[in-house]
Amino acid sequence: MAVGPHNLARLVDDSFQRNGDYESLFFEGSWYRSGDLYERVGRLAGGLKELGIQPDDRVVVMMSNCPEIGMSYNALWRIGAAITPVIFLLPPDELRHIVADSEARAVITTPEFTATVKQATEGIDTLKWIISAGPEEDGIIPMSSLEEAEPAGLADKDDSDMAALMYTGGTTGRAKGVMLSHENLWWGGKASYDASHVDGINRNVIPLPLSHSFGLLVTVVGAHSQQPGVAALQRWFDPTNMLELIQDHQAQQVALVPSMLQMLLAMPLENYDLSSLRYIVSGASPLALEVVHEFERRVPNVEIREGYGLTETSASLSVNRPNARRLGSVGQPLPGVEVKFVDDDDVEVAQGEPGEICCKSDGVMLGYWRSEEATADATKGGWFHTGDIGKADEDGYLWILDRKKDLIIRGGFNVYPRDVEDCLLEHPAVSIAGVVGKPDPVRGEEVVAFVSLSPGQDATPEELIEFAKGRIGGYKYPRDVRIVGNVPLTPVGKIDRKVLRTML
Numbered sequence: 001m002a003v004g005p006h007n008l009a010r011l012v013d014d015s016f017q018r019n020g021d022y023e024s025l026f027f028e029g030s031w032y033r034s035g036d037l038y039e040r041v042g043r044l045a046g047g048l049k050e051l052g053i054q055p056d057d058r059v060v061v062m063m064s065n066c067p068e069i070g071m072s073y074n075a076l077w078r079i080g081a082a083i084t085p086v087i088f089l090l091p092p093d094e095l096r097h098i099v100a101d102s103e104a105r106a107v108i109t110t111p112e113f114t115a116t117v118k119q120a121t122e123g124i125d126t127l128k129w130i131i132s133a134g135p136e137e138d139g140i141i142p143m144s145s146l147e148e149a150e151p152a153g154l155a156d157k158d159d160s161d162m163a164a165l166m167y168t169g170g171t172t173g174r175a176k177g178v179m180l181s182h183e184n185l186w187w188g189g190k191a192s193y194d195a196s197h198v199d200g201i202n203r204n205v206i207p208l209p210l211s212h213s214f215g216l217l218v219t220v221v222g223a224h225s226q227q228p229g230v231a232a233l234q235r236w237f238d239p240t241n242m243l244e245l246i247q248d249h250q251a252q253q254v255a256l257v258p259s260m261l262q263m264l265l266a267m268p269l270e271n272y273d274l275s276s277l278r279y280i281v282s283g284a285s286p287l288a289l290e291v292v293h294e295f296e297r298r299v300p301n302v303e304i305r306e307g308y309g310l311t312e313t314s315a316s317l318s319v320n321r322p323n324a325r326r327l328g329s330v331g332q333p334l335p336g337v338e339v340k341f342v343d344d345d346d347v348e349v350a351q352g353e354p355g356e357i358c359c360k361s362d363g364v365m366l367g368y369w370r371s372e373e374a375t376a377d378a379t380k381g382g383w384f385h386t387g388d389i390g391k392a393d394e395d396g397y398l399w400i401l402d403r404k405k406d407l408i409i410r411g412g413f414n415v416y417p418r419d420v421e422d423c424l425l426e427h428p429a430v431s432i433a434g435v436v437g438k439p440d441p442v443r444g445e446e447v448v449a450f451v452s453l454s455p456g457q458d459a460t461p462e463e464l465i466e467f468a469k470g471r472i473g474g475y476k477y478p479r480d481v482r483i484v485g486n487v488p489l490t491p492v493g494k495i496d497r498k499v500l501r502t503m504l
Contacts, residue, residue: 002156003154003155003156003157004157004158004159004160004161004182004183005159006159006182006183006186006187007077007154007157007159007182007186008074008077008163008182008185008186008220008223009074009077009078009154009155009157010154011186011189011220011223011224012038012041012074012077012223013154015222015223015224015225016034016035016038018226019034019225019227019228019229020034020035020228021033021034021035021038022034022035022228023230024037024228024229024230024231025037025067025230025231025232025233026230026231026232026233026245026249027066027067027232027233027235028235032067034228037067037070037071039151040071040147041071041074041075041078042075042078042151042152043146043147043148043149043150043151044071044072044075044143044146044147044149045074045075045076045078045079045151045152046146046149046150046151046152047145047146047147047148047149048075048076048079048081048106048146048152049079049149049152050146050149051106051129051141051146052105052128052129053076053079053081053105053106054080054081054105055079055080055081055155055157056080056081056082056161056162057081057082057104057105057106058081058082058083058084058102058103058104058105058165059072059076059081059082059083059084059104059105059106059107059108060084060085060086060095060098060099060102060104060106060107060108061073061076061083061084061085061086061107061108061109061211062085062086062087062088062090062095062107062108062109062113062117062211063088063108063109063110063113063133063211064088064110064112064113064235064236065206065209065210065215065233065234065235065236066110066133066233066235067233068108068110068133068143069210069211070210070219072108072143073085073216073219075152077157077163077182078152078153078154078155079152079155080155080156080157080161082162082163082164082165083163083164083165084098084102084104084164084165084166084167084177085164085166085210085211085212085216086098086167086211087209087211087212087491087492088109088110088113088209088211089491090491092116092119092120093120094175095116095117095120095121096120096121096124097174097175098167098175098177099120099121099124099127100124100126101167101177101369101370102165102167102177102369103126104126104127105126105127105128105129106127106128106129106130106131107121107127107129107130107131108131108132108133108143109130109131109132109133110132110133110134111132111133111134111135111137114130114132114134114137114140117130118130118139118140129141131143131146157182158182159181159182159183159186160181160182160183160366161181161182162179162180162181162366163180163181163182163184163185164179164180164185164216165177165178165179165180165369166178166180166213166216166311168311168312176368176369176371176374177368177369177370177371178311178312178365178368178369179365179366179367179368179369180311180314180365180366181366183362184314184362184363184364184365184366185216185217185220185314185363186220187314187336187361187362187363188217188220188309188313188314188315188316188363189217189220189221189223189224189314189316190224191316191334191335191336191337191361191363192217192221192307192316192319192334193221193224193225194334194335195319195321195334195335196221196281196305196319196321196322197225198278198279198322199227200252201252201253201278201279202225202227202228202229202230202252203229203230203231203249203250203251203252203253203276204222204229204230204231204232204251204252204253204254204255205231205232205234205242205245205246205249205251205253205254206218206231206232206233206234206254206255207234207236207237207238207242207254207256207260208237208255208256208257208492209236209491209492212284212491212492213309213310213311213314213315214255214257214283214284214309214315214492216315217309217314217315217316218255230249232245232249232251237260237263239260239263239264239266239267240267242254242264243264243267243269243272243274244272246272246274246276246277247272247273247274250276251276251277252276252277252278252279253277253278253279253280253281254277254279254280254281255280255281255282255283256280256281256282257282257283257284257285257492257493257494258282258284258285258286258287258288258291258493259285259432259489259493259494260493261280261282261287261291261295261304262291262431262432264295265291265294265295265298266431266454266455269298269299270298274299274301274302275301277299277301277302278301278302278303279302279303279304279305279322280295280302280303280304280305281304281305281306281307281319282304282305282306282307283306283307283308283309283315284492284493284494285492285493285494285495286400286418286421286422287304287306288421288422288425289327289328289422290422290425290426291425292304292327303322303323303325305319305320305321305322305325305331306319306320306325306329306330306331307319307320307330307331308330308331308398308400309363310386310388311365312364312365312378312384312386313359313361313363313364313365313384313386314363314364314365316334316363317333317334317337317339317359317361317363317386317398318330318331318332318333318334318337318339318398319331319332319334320332320397326393326395326397328399329393329397329398329399330397330398330399330400331397331398332395332396332397332398333359333396333398334361334363336361336362337359337360337361337363338359338360338361339357339358339359339392339398340355340358340359340383341353341354341355341356341357341358341390341391341392342355342356342358342385343355343356346380346381351392351394352391352392352393352394353391354389354390354391354401355389355390355391356385356386356387356388356389356404357386357388357389357390357398357400358383358384358385358386359383359384359386360382360383360384364379364384365384367379387403387404387405388400388401388402388403388404389401389402389403389404389407389416400418401416401418401419402416402417402418402419406436406497408435408436408437408445408447409437409444409445410437410440410443410444410445410446410447410475410476411442411443411444411475412444413475413476415437415445415447415475415476417434417435417436417437417497418435419472419476420433420435420447420449420468420472420476420477420478421433421434421435421449421495423467423468423471423472423477424449424451424464424467424468424478426467426471427459427464427467428454428457429453429454429457429458429459430451430452430453430454430457430459430464431452431453431454431457432451432452432486432487432489432495433449433450433451433452433487434449434450434451434487434488434495434496434497434500435447435448435449435450435478436448436450436497436500436501436504438480438501438504446479446480447476447477447478447479447480448478448479448480448481448482448504449464449468449478449480449481449482450481450482450484450487450500450503451464451481451482451483451484451487452483452484452485452486452487453483459483460483461480461481461482461483464478464481465477465478465479465481482503484503487500488500488503
């Protein structure tokens with residue numbers, strides 16, 4: 001077996017050979033050169049190999065954003081291991097589930113999380129090492145000691161071999177492991193680059209967690225770039241710092257999730273020089289049109305482009321192309337993606353009719369980790385079933401209506417939570433809204449909205465009910481509105497409907 005043409009370690013090698021050594025990454029006041037990072041990756045790979053990490057081993061990477069997170073991914077790919085990225089905000093019991101379920105051989109983390117990792121993984125026999133990008137601690141291997149090794153060459157890995165085992169958010173139960181191959185991730189990055197690249201746009205700010213599939217996609221897209229790119233990386237999203245980075249580095253592009261955009265709208269945007277910013281790519285959850293209109297009104301040189309993908313599709317499925325967007329849609333399928341829409345009987349619906357979104361592409365996962373039944377159910381008929389309800393217009397633009405499992409059926413009528421949430425966001429006092437259904441003996445389900453108000457704004461539940469009633473019709477509007485301090489979000493900024501259901 002040889003190194004496959006779509007091997008991710010080879011992609012990183014090719015990117016360095018093409019773009020060379022230059023100041024490529026800014027992080028917390030310091031510049032990092034691409035050549036230094038590339039050299040450290042080789043030595044870290046050698047150290048991990050000497051430690052005992054074998055090809056096909058899973059290694060959990062749970063770090064806040066830092067240069068070492070990308071180094072860890074690339075080093076593990078270099079020796080043929082698979083990464084299992086974990087968002088650092090996960091509670092210890094969920095981390096324990098992932099480490100045990102994946103049978104990870106090691107966890108790579110940062111100093112602020114070593115105590116959590118030790119506590120969460122105690123007694124897991126398959127875990128051999130905890131590595132930290134910090135000073136030596138009791139029972140913790142410092143990454144710096146591994147970087148003293150001789151550089152490792154590329155392990156022979158086929159394109160179809162697993163490169164990442166990524167756990168889904170578990171919004172309807174325990175998180176499942178999604179197996180993504182080198183080719184899956186390589187293809188997702190290439191298709192996204194081809195659909196979104198604009199010559200001369202090469203200065204970025206990265207606030208997304210690189211341990212999320214969207215953040216990982218952004219890094220693979222960067223490796224496909226045919227021109228040297230510069231990125232300012234945030235340890236975690238901070239709106240004030242992000243605006244300063246855009247201003248100071250004359251950033252042209254940033255990828256965000258909708259909750260980040262909503263937080264930015266609460267900032268004094270006019271106090272910053274954002275004239276360099278051209279594109280914002282939004283993904284991971286639905287984006288309300290009101291947010292787009294308000295942001296672009298206040299920062300008029302920016303075009304916000306929404307895209308769509310799932311962990312199971314390597315975070316890539318469709319995107320609005322630069323200067324060819326259709327507001328409210330998530331764009332057209334990426335090159336090489338086939339899409340169809342089916343009803344509950346898995347029969348394709350007519351063009352323009354709502355149905356479950358199904359797709360085929362080289363980015364679709366290998367399957368769910370050790371779950372043949374779930375894999376077969378999700379890929380029946382050779383199509384990946386996303387669990388999302390949507391439709392396509394006559395030009396092929398995709399429109400997402402909602403998650404199939406979140407659909408509320410009230411009195412026999414379908415109510416999509418997103419429709420209700422978008423309506424409530426039109427009210428000037430509403431900052432965030434989350435909608436779920438609760439059992440009702442008469443209607444089957446009733447529509448309940450949880451709402452957070454903007455600072456300094458007031459509104460009563462009765463006022464918001466009447467507001468929605470006047471806009472979205474008799475069966476859709478919420479009969480129960482609950483005002484809360486904070487609508488719960490997942491670690492990546494999605495409305496956490498699982499938590500909302502526990503609040504009913």
